[in-house]
Amino acid sequence: MRNKFSFSLIALFYLLSLNYSLAQDKKIGDERDGSRSKPIHVIKLLDENNNIILPDDNPQFPFSTKYTCGDCHSYEIISKGYHFNSPAAKSSFDRNGEPWIYLDLKSLTVLPLSYRGWGGTFSPEKVKISPFDFLKLFGTHYTGGRISEDESLEKPENYFRWEISGKLPVNCLICHDAGERFNSAEYSANILKQNFRWAAAAGTDFSVVKGSAKEMPDNFDQYNSNTFADVDLRVFSPPSVSYTKPAFNGNKVFFDIKRRIPNDRCYYCHSSANADRKENKILAADEDVHLKKGLLCVDCHTNGINHEITRGFKNDAKIKNDPSVISYTCEGCHLKRENANGKLGAPAPQHLGLPSLHLEKLSCTACHSGLIPSEKSGLVKTSRAHKLGLPGINKSANLLPHIQMPVYVKNEEGKIEPRKLLWASYWAELKDDKIAPLPVGEFSDSLSVLLKTDSLKTADGLQSVNDTFLTKALRFMNKNSAKGRKIIFVSGQNYFELSEKSELNIKSNADIKPYSWALAHDVRPAAQALGAKGCNDCHSWNSNFFFGTVSIETPYSAKAGSLKMNSFEELGTVYYKLLSLSFFFRPLLKGIIIFSLLVILLTVLVFVGKGILALAKYPPADSENNLWE
Amino acid sequence: MYGLFVFLFLILPAVYLAYLLNKRGFAFKYLHRIYLRALKEEAKSFSRFTFKHFGGFLPHAKRILFYFTAALALILIVTGFIPPLIGKHLYGIFLLVHILAAPFFCAALALLILLFAGQHSLGKEDIFRLKGFSFKDLHLNAHIIIRKISFWVFAFFSIPAIASIALSLFPIFGTEGLDNLLLIHQISVLFLALSFFFYSFSLLYPLTNTKSVIK
Structure with a gap:
């Protein structure tokens, strides 16, 4: 009896202490308190050694987001989020996304790369691109984290360069700093200069980052000027940061942090520009209908403290093992449910005259997203592939790599969806x-x-x-x-x-x-959807949806040509040509059917009438004396 | 689910009717021969058509119309019911043939109903035909009542079957509405096909008394 009591007491003590320690693991900013107001961030700046940065420090060091933000938010949890990490084992439910595209004009190389193991991409490691080289190539639009701070991934040959450039921790500000003067391009420019340690500070409006780590010799030590004595300081200076003093409120600085990230922050890395459009002109009306209605990207692409951002496709719920994620898909918001039409009473589509077969064979995006298909797939430039948003970039409409859009491809679920496509x-x-x-x-x-x-x-x-x-x-x-x-x-x-x-x-x-990945934006409203003008939008003899052309991009000109869209859709040419004929004759067929229906209806009515009349006349009048016979 | 209904309410009765005919010695392998021979004969007589003897050719025209409609009905039955029976939607070549044959079937059916309705009107004598009615042993002329009833069932269910599709050709109903129309179409055509089989049975039954179709 005594043993039992002692055991229970120990167990109780253990549980209490576990609960206490778990509570201790959570940081002040990890959980919301329920207030809808914006949390004001007037905080201390901490450098990469977790030391406080004071306005009068000399020299001044770049603040580290890992410690500055990590003071109140669990950096370890956040840094495993989707943007900063790639899973060790790819989920079978994963969906291809935009790759990093390696381009070398000299060797005619166009190579889609990804750490995520998407089919059709190649791991940077396999083509001997070290994490340091990866940042040099693609860091301008990389948020930091994992490959840019995990020492176990570093290659020995890059050791000295890492020492000079520093690590690139997750840059929380690149998304969360909603300040009008936050400068993403400055962050990118400093990545190009290999100022990884300084890059996060460079984007803020209270820091000025100068110099270039890239130009410093391998033995560079900022405390020892002898190490960069050979550098012509009139051209290149060692990397440094200075903070504007008025920005400091005592030892603290104000960051204009928002949970609901403005779209501009997302657009920096996720813009797509139709290259065929003259001078890359983007019309104000040409934006996703959801954004025009006032939603933000993050209203659907949401996340918790783990930063496992919702990607908005059906299987994402399976990957995240969270059924609620499905409510952030098109169907999740727009299809009728028992209680409500998705979120905020999102309009349930009527799809007038659209047989349900289309909903089984097509993704929502097939009709509602991207550009209306034209005779030939157009070229599109993306932030990450074409370094959009950086000052001084080549603005040529046909700039490599050539990404084609929209290309209608049969996806893993057997549905046709619009994609962006790249020939390697x-x-x-x-x-x-x-x-x-x-x-x-x-x-x-x-x-x-x-x-x-x-x-x-x-x-x-x-x-x-x-x-x-x-x-x-x-x-x-x-x-x-x-x-x-x-x-x-x-x-x-x-x-x-x-x-x-x-x-x-x-x-x-x-x-x-070719490597292709789904495109979901910009979403067009019902009135501009494919099929809004009628079945002929797709079911016509030369329909661009089925028979538009997709160029085969290859430097070997004899094999450069084009393929019809239906080859990507895995649909037969003869069948869809014949089917389109049925739509050509449809007005005539409608007439025949309606006329036939009227004839049958009248004939049946006449004979039913005759039958009723016969019944009314039965039995004959001469049987009036035998009423019940 | 619909496939199961097709099996229970169409395939099983059809097999049963075929069994009854077979039991009476009807050779199904000669069915297409009977059909083609009859069609050939009608075509021959039609080749001698003159406006002077228009009235005399009307029965031939009726028969040709009947054969044509029956062929189209068979095409629609095969293309329409095979996909659900194997658990698929009507799609691909089945859909294509189905939608191409359907308007012609509608037109032929309308004409057929118009021309044959008088001969299939029910009268007092039909009540007597119902007395002692049994599928297993149809007495003299009892198949006529089957023919008449199946004709009117056919005519009646052709209305929702065609109307549901006609309505779905216009952008009036949404996807949900179209699904309901499709359901109406599916149920109607089930009765339509069933009545077609009964009608065919009633036509073939008297032939079992002739030597040409006996095994």
Whole structure:
């Protein structure tokens, strides 16, 4: 009995202490208190060593978001969020997203990269792009976190550069600083200068970051001027930060932080510009209808402290193991339910005259998102692929990489959805019928001489190559590779290899497909949806939805051509051509059906009438004396 | 679910009727021959058409119309019921053939009902035909009552079957409404097809007395 009591007491004590410790783990800003008002952030600045930064410090150090924001919010939890991390194991429910696109005009390389293991992309590690190189290539639109701060991922050859540039922790401000004067482009500019440690401060309106870590020698030490004595300080200065004193309220600084992030912050990394549009002009009316109605991106793409942002597709609920996430999909908001029409009484679609088969075969976005399909898929420029938003970028409409949109593709659920599409082009090794891209830059310089791509003046398209050039390049690469290694060139729908007689062979492989990813925005209202003008929007003889063309992008001009949209939709040409004919004759068919119906209706009515009349006359009048017979 | 209904209320009765005919020695393998032979004969007589003898050709025209409608009905039954029976929606080549045949069927059906309604009107004598009625052993002329009733069932259910599709061709109803119209169409055509089988049974039954169709 005594033992039982002691055991219960220990268990109770353990539970209480566990509860206490869990409560201790939560930081003040991890949980909302229920107030709808905006939390004002007048906070201390902390540097990367967790030391407070004072206005009169000399020298001044860049503040670290990891410690400044992490003082009240659990950085460890946040940094595992979707934007800053990539899962070790890819969920089978995951959906392809926009890749990072490696572009090397010299070696004719266009390569979709991702740490997320999306089918059709390549891991940066596999093509020997170290985290440091990744930041150099794509850091302008990278939010920081994981690869930019996890020391276990660092490559030894980048050790000194990491020491100079510092780590790039999750930059909370790039999304949450709602200040009018927050400068995302300045953050990007400092990433290009490899001022990773300083980049977050550079974006704020109370800091001025100067200098370039990129130009500093490997032994650079900011406390020892001898280490950069050889640097011409009139041209390059060591990275430094200075804070404007009036910004300080005592030891604290005001950050204009918002939970409901303004759309502009999202747009910095998630803008898409229709490249065909003259001068990249974006009309004010051309925006997602939800945003025009007053919603913010984050109203649907929401998250908790874990920053597992809702991506808005059906299987996201399965990935997050949270059924409530489904309410942030199109159907979740707009389809009728028992209690309400989704969120904020979102209008339930009537879909007048639209058979339900369409809802089974098409995603909502097929009719409501992106541009109305035209004869030929257009080019689109995106923030991340074309570094939109940075000062001084090339604004050419046809700037590489060429991303086509809208391309209607059958997705993993068997539904047709509009996507953005990219044709890859790269040098690879062929082994057992498997294609593995070569490390980027392995032959880049040699190739630029062989293919004569070293004198390129334009970035509007990959230089065309012919058989002679490709043969020469492949011969050179195979000769200079390890014995038994077979080097090929993958481009468009084919790969190019040398036969034993050193002749160029063009072959196909099941793995060679363009990479595509779903587009969901801008959403068009019902009146502008595909089909709003009638069935002929899609079901016409030359419908762009089925028979629009998608260019095959390849520098090998003989294989550059186009494919019809229905090949991506996995739908037959003959069937949809014939089906479109039925819509052509539909007015006539309608007339026949209605006329036939009227004839049948009248005939039946006449005979029913006759029957009623006969019944009324029965029995005959001569039987009036025998009423009940 | 609809596939199950098709199986229970269409396939099973059809099989039962076929069984009854077969039991009486009817050879189904000769069915298409009977159909083609009859069609050929009607076509021959129609080739001798003159306006002077218009009245004499009307029965031939009626028969041709009947054969044509029956063929279309068969196409619609096959294309319309096979997909739900295998748990699929009407889609692909089935849908294409179905929607192409349907308007012609409607027109032919309207004409057929108009021309045949008089011959199928129910009278006092039909009550006597019902007395002692049994599918297993149809007495003299009892199949006529089956023919008449199935004709009117056919005519009656063709109205919602066609009306539901006609309405769905206009942007009046939303997706939910269209689904309901489709349900009306599906139920109506189930009765339509069933009555078609009974009608065919009533036509084939007397033929079992002739040697040409006996095994």
